[in-house]
Amino acid sequence: MKRNNWIFFLPLVLFSCSGPKNLTGEKELPSLKKMFQQDFHIGAALSAPQIQQKDSATNRLIQKQFGSITAENIMKCEVIHPEWNRYSFELADQFVDYGRKNRMFIVGHTLIWHSQLSPFVQKIKNRDSMQLFMENHIRTIVSRYKGKVNGWDVVNEALNEDGTYRKSIFYELLGEDFIITAFRLAQEADPGAALYYNDYNIEQPKKRAGAIAIIKKLQAAGVRVDGVGIQGHWRSYKVPLQDIEESIRDFAALGVKVHFTELDLGVLPNPWDSDAADVNMKAEYSAKMNPYAGGLPDSVATQQAGSYGELFRLFLKYKDEIDRVTFWGVHDGQSWLNGWPIRGRTNYPLLFDRKLQPKPAFFKVTETKTNPSSRKSF
Numbered sequence: 001m002k003r004n005n006w007i008f009f010l011p012l013v014l015f016s017c018s019g020p021k022n023l024t025g026e027k028e029l030p031s032l033k034k035m036f037q038q039d040f041h042i043g044a045a046l047s048a049p050q051i052q053q054k055d056s057a058t059n060r061l062i063q064k065q066f067g068s069i070t071a072e073n074i075m076k077c078e079v080i081h082p083e084w085n086r087y088s089f090e091l092a093d094q095f096v097d098y099g100r101k102n103r104m105f106i107v108g109h110t111l112i113w114h115s116q117l118s119p120f121v122q123k124i125k126n127r128d129s130m131q132l133f134m135e136n137h138i139r140t141i142v143s144r145y146k147g148k149v150n151g152w153d154v155v156n157e158a159l160n161e162d163g164t165y166r167k168s169i170f171y172e173l174l175g176e177d178f179i180i181t182a183f184r185l186a187q188e189a190d191p192g193a194a195l196y197y198n199d200y201n202i203e204q205p206k207k208r209a210g211a212i213a214i215i216k217k218l219q220a221a222g223v224r225v226d227g228v229g230i231q232g233h234w235r236s237y238k239v240p241l242q243d244i245e246e247s248i249r250d251f252a253a254l255g256v257k258v259h260f261t262e263l264d265l266g267v268l269p270n271p272w273d274s275d276a277a278d279v280n281m282k283a284e285y286s287a288k289m290n291p292y293a294g295g296l297p298d299s300v301a302t303q304q305a306g307s308y309g310e311l312f313r314l315f316l317k318y319k320d321e322i323d324r325v326t327f328w329g330v331h332d333g334q335s336w337l338n339g340w341p342i343r344g345r346t347n348y349p350l351l352f353d354r355k356l357q358p359k360p361a362f363f364k365v366t367e368t369k370t371n372p373s374s375r376k377s378f
């Protein structure tokens, strides 16, 4: 061995002693998508500016941490299909190109949802026109991204809290079979894309029963359904771990994969003590309802970190049934929970803060991989 060969081994020694460091000697942050790559995809919902890579630091964070992306808003009807005969694909094309360039698992959100509909859809009054809308909408969008979008949230939020069907415009005009129609159309337009039913609170027993009935109905009709999306808009101080565990088991028993599609753990009080994520629910602002406007107290950050840790320990326990865990946003400053259900609050639901720095929750999540003994409780 030549005299100075040791120098080639130095990086290895440094790495194994203290984790990788960058050129300035700072310890590098681990990458979630790499840490969990044998387990499930780690994803994030992206806003329009993020898709357009407006901020380079955010862009670097996204590319390093997330292996899957969902469009937070720009594939919804009001954006992508504003008029009967007009589609607006500019942002959606950019989103799909971004995901492909970075070899990400791309999720299309969402084809059939009662909210954020274009005005022309809200005016549809009869069955035939609604059927025609669904055919045009699903065929046009899904076939445009055939072979590029990996999975679609085909139907979003079709259920009420008690497990009955939401009386959406689709349900009112087409009856409960609108779900079968939507999945069949998506399957025909891209037989290779995975198809999901996505909803919030479906870990709760009554609503879960409704979701199970939908999946069974699709299966009985011979229509493919590959996964169920549990959104995961929970409060950090009240994560329903037992319901989540039972749901993973129940859904997996149907032969579908489980996706956690919109994960965020808000820290603020909820006016109705509820985990509903219905965008139409609104409440009045008061200072009492916005307690952390000046910053997140350590005690709350620690509590939230513990909840994220418990959740990821559960996810790892069921990694064979879970395909993806997607956060609903990249950093706290961008979260929808700053504006819902009360406008103008300061919430802290994600793993990265407003300066793109990892929070204690980030490290609790990575600890579930680096310190397997912390998993013993499950």
Ligand code: G3I
Pocket: 072, 073, 115, 116, 156, 231, 262, 277, 278, 279, 336
């Ligand atoms: O695009 C307009 C912009 O032109 C306008 O200037 C601005 C003024 O308010 O509004 C912009 O639209 C907003 C849109 O987000 C894009 O930023 C809407 O007001 C706002 O209501 C909308 O909120 C989105 C919400 O869905 C609406 O349905 C949230 O960002 C988005 O995170 C949220 O996502 C949903 C999932 O799709 C389904 N599950 C629940 C989840 C949370 O509600």
